[in-house]
Amino acid sequence: xxxxxxxxxxxxxxxxxxxxxxxxxxxxxxxxxxxxxxxxxxxxxxxxxxxxxxxxxxxxxxxxxxxxxxxxxxxxxxxxxxxxxxxxxxxxxxxxxxxxxxxxxxxxxxxxxxxxxxxxxxxxxxxxxxxxxxxxxxxxxxxxxxxxxxxxxxxxxxxxxxxxxxxxxxxxxxxxxxxxxxxxxxxxxxxxxxxxxxxxxxxxxxxxxxxxxxxxxxxxxx
Numbered sequence: 734x735x736x737x738x739x740x741x742x743x744x745x746x747x748x749x750x751x752x753x754x755x756x757x758x759x760x761x762x763x764x765x766x767x768x769x770x771x772x773x774x775x776x777x778x779x780x781x782x783x784x785x786x787x788x789x790x791x792x793x794x795x796x797x798x799x800x801x802x803x804x805x806x807x808x809x810x811x812x813x814x815x816x817x818x819x820x821x822x823x824x825x826x827x828x829x830x831x832x833x834x835x836x837x838x839x840x841x842x843x844x845x846x847x848x849x850x851x852x853x854x855x856x857x858x859x860x861x862x863x864x865x866x867x868x869x870x871x872x873x874x875x876x877x878x879x880x881x882x883x884x885x886x887x888x889x890x891x892x893x894x895x896x897x898x899x900x901x902x903x904x905x906x907x908x909x910x911x912x913x914x915x916x917x918x919x920x921x922x923x924x925x926x927x928x929x930x931x932x933x934x935x936x937x938x939x940x941x942x943x944x945x946x947x948x949x950x951x952x953x954x955x
Contacts, residue, residue, distance in 0.1 A: 856889020
Protein backbone atom coordinates (compact mmCIF):
# COMPACT_ATOMS: atom_id res chain seq x y z
CA UNK A 734 0.00 0.00 0.00
CA UNK A 735 0.96 3.64 -0.31
CA UNK A 736 0.45 5.89 2.69
CA UNK A 737 -1.04 9.34 2.14
CA UNK A 738 1.60 12.02 1.54
CA UNK A 739 0.81 13.49 4.92
CA UNK A 740 2.11 13.98 8.43
CA UNK A 741 1.38 10.97 10.67
CA UNK A 742 -0.26 12.27 13.85
CA UNK A 743 -0.25 10.34 17.14
CA UNK A 744 -3.03 11.12 19.58
CA UNK A 745 -1.65 10.01 22.93
CA UNK A 746 -4.24 9.64 25.65
CA UNK A 747 -1.60 10.31 28.32
CA UNK A 748 -0.47 13.70 27.01
CA UNK A 749 -1.78 17.04 28.26
CA UNK A 750 -4.75 18.80 26.73
CA UNK A 751 -8.02 17.69 25.21
CA UNK A 752 -7.38 14.78 22.88
CA UNK A 753 -10.32 15.50 20.58
CA UNK A 754 -9.24 19.12 20.16
CA UNK A 755 -5.73 18.04 19.27
CA UNK A 756 -6.97 15.50 16.73
CA UNK A 757 -9.27 18.06 15.12
CA UNK A 758 -6.43 20.59 14.93
CA UNK A 759 -4.14 17.99 13.33
CA UNK A 760 -6.78 17.13 10.73
CA UNK A 761 -7.36 20.84 10.08
CA UNK A 762 -3.62 21.11 9.49
CA UNK A 763 -3.80 18.37 6.88
CA UNK A 764 -2.93 15.17 8.76
CA UNK A 765 -4.38 12.24 6.83
CA UNK A 766 -3.18 9.53 9.22
CA UNK A 767 -4.13 9.53 12.91
CA UNK A 768 -2.99 6.91 15.40
CA UNK A 769 -4.69 6.64 18.78
CA UNK A 770 -2.41 5.44 21.56
CA UNK A 771 -4.01 4.65 24.89
CA UNK A 772 -2.87 2.46 27.80
CA UNK A 773 -6.03 2.95 29.88
CA UNK A 774 -8.44 0.33 28.60
CA UNK A 775 -11.25 1.83 30.69
CA UNK A 776 -11.51 4.87 28.39
CA UNK A 777 -9.98 3.50 25.18
CA UNK A 778 -13.18 2.53 23.39
CA UNK A 779 -15.01 5.76 24.13
CA UNK A 780 -12.18 7.93 22.81
CA UNK A 781 -11.52 5.59 19.90
CA UNK A 782 -15.07 5.96 18.63
CA UNK A 783 -15.00 9.74 19.01
CA UNK A 784 -11.64 10.10 17.28
CA UNK A 785 -12.76 7.80 14.49
CA UNK A 786 -15.79 10.02 13.93
CA UNK A 787 -13.46 13.02 13.50
CA UNK A 788 -11.32 11.05 11.03
CA UNK A 789 -14.19 9.76 8.90
CA UNK A 790 -13.65 10.73 5.28
CA UNK A 791 -10.58 12.80 6.17
CA UNK A 792 -7.87 10.59 7.68
CA UNK A 793 -6.92 6.96 8.17
CA UNK A 794 -7.60 5.91 11.74
CA UNK A 795 -5.05 3.55 13.30
CA UNK A 796 -5.21 2.16 16.83
CA UNK A 797 -2.02 1.35 18.69
CA UNK A 798 -1.70 -2.18 20.07
CA UNK A 799 -5.37 -3.01 20.77
CA UNK A 800 -6.31 -5.40 17.94
CA UNK A 801 -9.69 -6.36 19.37
CA UNK A 802 -10.62 -2.74 19.98
CA UNK A 803 -9.69 -1.80 16.42
CA UNK A 804 -11.90 -4.55 15.05
CA UNK A 805 -14.76 -3.68 17.38
CA UNK A 806 -14.91 -0.01 16.41
CA UNK A 807 -14.01 -0.54 12.74
CA UNK A 808 -10.66 1.26 12.66
CA UNK A 809 -8.67 1.31 9.43
CA UNK A 810 -5.81 -0.56 11.04
CA UNK A 811 -3.57 -1.37 13.99
CA UNK A 812 0.00 -0.44 14.85
CA UNK A 813 1.99 -2.91 16.96
CA UNK A 814 5.35 -2.71 18.69
CA UNK A 815 8.05 -5.38 18.94
CA UNK A 816 6.77 -6.36 22.38
CA UNK A 817 3.03 -6.24 21.65
CA UNK A 818 2.38 -9.30 19.49
CA UNK A 819 4.29 -11.62 17.17
CA UNK A 820 3.78 -10.02 13.77
CA UNK A 821 2.73 -13.17 11.87
CA UNK A 822 0.03 -13.83 14.44
CA UNK A 823 -0.98 -10.18 14.28
CA UNK A 824 -1.28 -10.32 10.48
CA UNK A 825 -3.69 -13.23 10.81
CA UNK A 826 -5.88 -11.24 13.20
CA UNK A 827 -5.68 -7.74 11.71
CA UNK A 828 -8.08 -7.32 8.81
CA UNK A 829 -7.03 -3.82 7.86
CA UNK A 830 -3.73 -1.93 7.75
CA UNK A 831 -0.93 -3.27 9.92
CA UNK A 832 1.99 -1.11 10.98
CA UNK A 833 4.96 -2.41 12.97
CA UNK A 834 7.52 -0.46 15.01
CA UNK A 835 11.10 -1.31 14.07
CA UNK A 836 14.53 -0.14 15.17
CA UNK A 837 16.99 -1.85 12.81
CA UNK A 838 17.28 -3.59 9.45
CA UNK A 839 16.58 -7.06 10.85
CA UNK A 840 13.30 -6.01 12.47
CA UNK A 841 12.27 -4.05 9.38
CA UNK A 842 12.86 -6.99 7.03
CA UNK A 843 11.02 -9.36 9.37
CA UNK A 844 8.05 -6.98 9.58
CA UNK A 845 7.81 -6.81 5.79
CA UNK A 846 8.06 -10.60 5.51
CA UNK A 847 5.24 -10.92 8.07
CA UNK A 848 2.96 -8.80 5.93
CA UNK A 849 3.24 -5.35 7.49
CA UNK A 850 1.75 -2.61 5.30
CA UNK A 851 4.19 -0.04 6.67
CA UNK A 852 6.84 0.22 9.37
CA UNK A 853 7.56 2.83 11.99
CA UNK A 854 11.31 3.44 12.25
CA UNK A 855 13.06 5.12 15.14
CA UNK A 856 13.89 6.84 17.25
CA UNK A 857 15.88 8.54 14.52
CA UNK A 858 17.23 11.16 16.90
CA UNK A 859 17.26 11.54 20.68
CA UNK A 860 13.68 11.48 21.88
CA UNK A 861 12.04 13.24 24.81
CA UNK A 862 9.40 10.54 25.18
CA UNK A 863 11.45 7.39 24.47
CA UNK A 864 14.50 8.23 26.54
CA UNK A 865 15.42 4.58 27.10
CA UNK A 866 16.07 3.95 23.40
CA UNK A 867 19.32 4.79 21.64
CA UNK A 868 18.76 6.86 18.46
CA UNK A 869 19.35 4.86 15.28
CA UNK A 870 20.54 7.85 13.24
CA UNK A 871 20.18 8.69 9.56
CA UNK A 872 22.65 6.04 8.37
CA UNK A 873 20.55 3.21 9.82
CA UNK A 874 17.43 4.77 8.33
CA UNK A 875 19.11 4.70 4.92
CA UNK A 876 20.02 1.04 5.36
CA UNK A 877 16.44 0.19 6.29
CA UNK A 878 15.16 2.08 3.23
CA UNK A 879 17.40 -0.03 1.00
CA UNK A 880 16.31 -3.26 2.71
CA UNK A 881 12.51 -2.92 2.45
CA UNK A 882 9.99 -1.75 -0.12
CA UNK A 883 7.04 -0.94 2.14
CA UNK A 884 6.43 2.63 3.38
CA UNK A 885 8.51 3.98 6.26
CA UNK A 886 7.15 6.33 8.92
CA UNK A 887 10.11 7.88 10.74
CA UNK A 888 9.71 8.94 14.36
CA UNK A 889 11.85 10.17 17.24
CA UNK A 890 13.38 13.60 17.68
CA UNK A 891 11.97 14.93 14.41
CA UNK A 892 11.49 18.69 14.12
CA UNK A 893 10.67 21.17 11.40
CA UNK A 894 14.40 21.81 11.14
CA UNK A 895 15.53 18.23 10.51
CA UNK A 896 12.45 16.73 8.81
CA UNK A 897 13.85 17.34 5.33
CA UNK A 898 16.97 15.30 6.11
CA UNK A 899 14.85 12.46 7.46
CA UNK A 900 12.77 12.35 4.28
CA UNK A 901 15.90 12.60 2.16
CA UNK A 902 17.31 9.60 4.04
CA UNK A 903 14.43 7.39 2.93
CA UNK A 904 11.36 8.00 5.09
CA UNK A 905 8.06 8.19 3.21
CA UNK A 906 6.50 10.31 5.91
CA UNK A 907 7.21 11.47 9.43
CA UNK A 908 5.72 11.59 12.89
CA UNK A 909 6.56 13.90 15.78
CA UNK A 910 5.03 14.33 19.21
CA UNK A 911 6.91 17.05 21.11
CA UNK A 912 7.22 19.21 17.99
CA UNK A 913 3.43 19.48 17.62
CA UNK A 914 2.56 19.91 21.30
CA UNK A 915 2.04 23.66 20.95
CA UNK A 916 0.17 25.05 17.94
CA UNK A 917 -0.82 21.67 16.51
CA UNK A 918 -2.67 22.87 13.41
CA UNK A 919 0.04 25.29 12.31
CA UNK A 920 2.89 22.85 12.97
CA UNK A 921 1.20 19.95 11.17
CA UNK A 922 0.61 22.24 8.20
CA UNK A 923 4.31 23.14 8.12
CA UNK A 924 5.32 19.47 8.31
CA UNK A 925 2.96 18.73 5.43
CA UNK A 926 4.52 21.50 3.38
CA UNK A 927 7.94 19.92 3.94
CA UNK A 928 6.60 16.48 2.95
CA UNK A 929 4.90 17.86 -0.18
CA UNK A 930 8.03 19.71 -1.24
CA UNK A 931 10.10 16.56 -0.76
CA UNK A 932 7.65 14.48 -2.81
CA UNK A 933 7.74 17.08 -5.59
CA UNK A 934 11.54 17.03 -5.74
CA UNK A 935 11.51 13.24 -5.54
CA UNK A 936 9.31 12.99 -8.64
CA UNK A 937 11.52 15.43 -10.50
CA UNK A 938 14.63 13.42 -9.59
CA UNK A 939 13.01 10.06 -10.37
CA UNK A 940 12.98 8.24 -7.03
CA UNK A 941 13.51 8.41 -3.31
CA UNK A 942 16.72 6.46 -2.84
CA UNK A 943 18.52 7.94 0.14
CA UNK A 944 21.52 10.06 -0.69
CA UNK A 945 24.82 10.05 1.11
CA UNK A 946 24.27 13.45 2.71
CA UNK A 947 24.92 12.86 6.42
CA UNK A 948 24.78 16.47 7.48
CA UNK A 949 24.18 16.58 11.23
CA UNK A 950 20.85 18.31 11.94
CA UNK A 951 20.42 20.86 14.67
CA UNK A 952 18.11 20.43 17.64
CA UNK A 953 16.20 17.18 17.86
CA UNK A 954 13.23 16.24 19.93
CA UNK A 955 10.22 13.98 19.74
